[in-house]
Amino acid sequence: MRGELTAKGRATRSRIVEGAAAVLRERGVASATLDDIMARTRTSKSQLFHYFPAGKDELLVAVAQFEADHVLEDQQPYLGRLDSWEAWEQWRDVVIERYEAQGDECPLGSLFLQIGRSTPGARAIVIELMRRWQESLAAGIRSLQANGRLPAGLDVDARAAALLAAIQGGVSILLSTGRSTHLRAALHQGIADLRRAGDAVA
Amino acid sequence: MRGELTAKGRATRSRIVEGAAAVLRERGVASATLDDIMARTRTSKSQLFHYFPAGKDELLVAVAQFEADHVLEDQQPYLGRLDSWEAWEQWRDVVIERYEAQGDECPLGSLFLQIGRSTPGARAIVIELMRRWQESLAAGIRSLQANGRLPAGLDVDARAAALLAAIQGGVSILLSTGRSTHLRAALHQGIADLRRAGDAVA
DNA sequence: AATACAGTGGACTCATCAGTCCATTCGTAG
DNA sequence: CTACGAATGGACTGATGAGTCCACTGTATT
Numbered sequence: 318m319r320g321e322l323t324a325k326g327r328a329t330r331s332r333i334v335e336g337a338a339a340v341l342r343e344r345g346v347a348s349a350t351l352d353d354i355m356a357r358t359r360t361s362k363s364q365l366f367h368y369f370p371a372g373k374d375e376l377l378v379a380v381a382q383f384e385a386d387h388v389l390e391d392q393q394p395y396l397g398r399l400d401s402w403e404a405w406e407q408w409r410d411v412v413i414e415r416y417e418a419q420g421d422e423c424p425l426g427s428l429f430l431q432i433g434r435s436t437p438g439a440r441a442i443v444i445e446l447m448r449r450w451q452e453s454l455a456a457g458i459r460s461l462q463a464n465g466r467l468p469a470g471l472d473v474d475a476r477a478a479a480l481l482a483a484i485q486g487g488v489s490i491l492l493s494t495g496r497s498t499h500l501r502a503a504l505h506q507g508i509a510d511l512r513r514a515g516d517a518v519a
Numbered sequence: 520m521r522g523e524l525t526a527k528g529r530a531t532r533s534r535i536v537e538g539a540a541a542v543l544r545e546r547g548v549a550s551a552t553l554d555d556i557m558a559r560t561r562t563s564k565s566q567l568f569h570y571f572p573a574g575k576d577e578l579l580v581a582v583a584q585f586e587a588d589h590v591l592e593d594q595q596p597y598l599g600r601l602d603s604w605e606a607w608e609q610w611r612d613v614v615i616e617r618y619e620a621q622g623d624e625c626p627l628g629s630l631f632l633q634i635g636r637s638t639p640g641a642r643a644i645v646i647e648l649m650r651r652w653q654e655s656l657a658a659g660i661r662s663l664q665a666n667g668r669l670p671a672g673l674d675v676d677a678r679a680a681a682l683l684a685a686i687q688g689g690v691s692i693l694l695s696t697g698r699s700t701h702l703r704a705a706l707h708q709g710i711a712d713l714r715r716a717g718d719a720v721a
Numbered sequence: 722a723a724t725a726c727a728g729t730g731g732a733c734t735c736a737t738c739a740g741t742c743c744a745t746t747c748g749t750a751g
Numbered sequence: 752c753t754a755c756g757a758a759t760g761g762a763c764t765g766a767t768g769a770g771t772c773c774a775c776t777g778t779a780t781t
Contacts, residue, residue: 323748323757347549350738361760362740372740444696478704479685486688486705494646502680503688510712525727525778552768563730564770574770 330368333358338380342422346377346432378438384424385446389453391415399457400464402512408457409504416488417497426492451481458511467515476511483507532570535560540582544624548579548634580640586626587648591655593617601659602666604714610659611706618690619699628694653683660713669717678713685709 322330336358340349351365351373369375389396392415395408416423432439455477461467487500524532538560542551553567553575571577591598594617597610618625634641657679663669689702 321757325748326758329758351740352738363742363759363761366740367758373738440695440697447692447696447701475704475708478701479708482688482692482701482705483681483685484688485691485701486684486686489687489691490649490684493642494649495642499649499680499684499687502677503684506677506681506712510708510715513712513715523727527777528727531728553770554768565729565731565772568770569728 326368329360329364333360333365333368333376334379334383337376338383338424341377341380342424342426374436377432378436378442381432381439381442385442388425388446389449396453396457399454400460402461402466402508405457405508405511409508412484413497413501413504416491416500421492421495423488423492425488447481451477454480461515467511471514476514480507480511528570531562531566535562535567535570535578536581536585539578540585540626543579543582544626544628576638579634580638580644583634583641583644587644590627590648591651598655598659601656602662604663604668604710607659607710607713611710614686615699615703615706618693618702623694623697625690625694627690649683653679656682663717669713673716678716682709682713 333354337349337354340353340357343349344353351362354376355361355365365376366372369379392408392412395404395411398404399408451474455473458467458471458473458476462469462471462473483503483506484500487497487503490499491497535556539551539556542555542559545551546555553564556578557563557567567578568574571581594610594614597606597613600606601610653676657675660669660673660675660678664671664673664675685705685708686702689699689705692701693699
């Protein structure tokens with residue numbers, strides 16, 4: 318199916334994915350229906366099933382992929398250049414700002430726990446996203462080491478994993494309570510502790 | 520309604536709540552039906568609506584409360600006595616062990632993001648749980664300060680918030696990827712950093 | 722023993738929603 | 752300009768599941 322799409326077809330398909338993503342963020346995976354998506358994207362049932370023959374699940378996975386592709390992109394260029402403490406702080410502020418602005422309309426919220434558990438494809442997407450996210454953080458820590466701002470002996474992967482967990486937790490709490498206190502605290506403390514790890518040895 | 524329940528009624532009601540909780544953990548909030556719950560708890564439709572007149576939503580909130588009540592209880596007595604580094608480590612290991620055993624059947628997973636967003640009552644329950652959890656961690660930090668194992672100048676609330684976020688993130692990642700690496704890293708690093716905060720000043 | 726009400730059973734209704742099917746239009750290659 | 756397949760419209764089906772209703776049973780109180 319993929320190769321046979323005309324330009325018009327491709328346009329419609331991505332209109333569907335983008336519109337579906339918006340609907341899912343607004344209404345949540347549970348209560349979003351194909352009719353909602355049809356209304357939003359000005360498409361008909363037959364179009365939905367034309368582009369996603371396996372039905373709703375296939376569409377959800379496509380949306381998951383679409384959202385996942387944007388999560389890290391949205392943190393650029395900061396996430397890709399974590400080579401100084403200033404860069405880390407800039408990145409931190411961007412992340413906080415972005416998630417505060419999203420409020421409880423989180424693209425990850427749709428993936429995380431909602432699609433993820435039901436369809437195996439979506440779980441793979443989340444795993445891959447986490448892997449890449451953590452790898453970006455690890456790369457940032459390594460470049461601080463290269464700069465001599467952090468000692469070489471640091472357990473980079475453990476640091477990156479803990480930082481990633483802190484972010485995810487902060488976001489989860491933001492989603493379920495509406496408060497960003499924890500996200501802020503997690504990121505500030507996480508980076509401060511990383512810095513202190515340098516001072517301790519240096 | 521509450522006050523009028525006979526002993527038999529109370530027994531049935533809690534059988535429903537407990538059974539529903541089990542069903543929700545197994546099948547997820549999205550795909551669990553009243554029929555599933557009826558089958559599991561050996562009750563009829565009329566019983567469900569007798570005890571929860573407002574229907575499924577009311578039952579879900581009751582389950583949320585039930586689960587929330589158990590989350591902190593399950594971490595006792597460790598969570599209540601975080602007055603030495605050994606106690607923190609014991610608590611940490613209990614938490615990790617418990618969540619690893621649960622795998623993706625997490626009571627919080629049901630609350631967090633799934634019930635929470637739809638019904639306002641459930642959100643309040645999650646907020647209260649987070650508050651109490653964080654307060655327990657803060658109390659632990661304060662008792663370390665009282666012992667002289669941590670300096671008095673520490674920002675206790677920020678530390679506790681960050682630690683809570685780390686846990687939640689670790690659990691979220693465990694739920695969506697099936698791996699507990701991040702939960703372990705988050706707790707180990709979090710406690711290690713707390714300890715280092717003491718050394719730095721002491 | 723009578724009565725009143727909590728507790729229980731389960732058939733029935735009604736709405737919703739994913740998915741099917743066929744008819745029609747559009748776009749393009751020959 | 753025609754023929755073919757992609758693209759689209761939308762009515763229809765079937766399943767599912769929440770919630771209603773009424774009849775029946777158990778039990779405690781007087």
